[in-house]
Amino acid sequence: MGKSCCAIDCTNRSSEGSEQSFYRLPKAAEKRRLWIAAIWRDSWYPGTETWICGSHFVSGKKSDDPLHPDYVPSLFSFTSTADRTRAVNHLERYVLYAFRLCHVYLPGSLASGGAVSNIFV
């Protein structure tokens, strides 16, 4: 089944052999609300078969960590250069902290997903 991206001005579609990843909108109410707000379409009521492509995530894929910049998609045709830069910086910080936590302070903690969340509080 073909998937097409729901983001404004995005023409990405899934096709055989395509590297592009697609994600369903989250089911969890709060996260779903954040995603819908981020996608920012007028009078838009996404159904269950609504997809967004990886291009709208700074790292190219979604994250389930609320502190990760890709917890919510952030790159769209209407996103300003400043906001894009901010998103990339956010990801760099996140990766740096995750790396430090994993390799210096709490070895192995990244895999369990526990400790990274505390650093941005």
Ligand SMILES: [Zn+2]
């Ligand atoms: Zn897209």
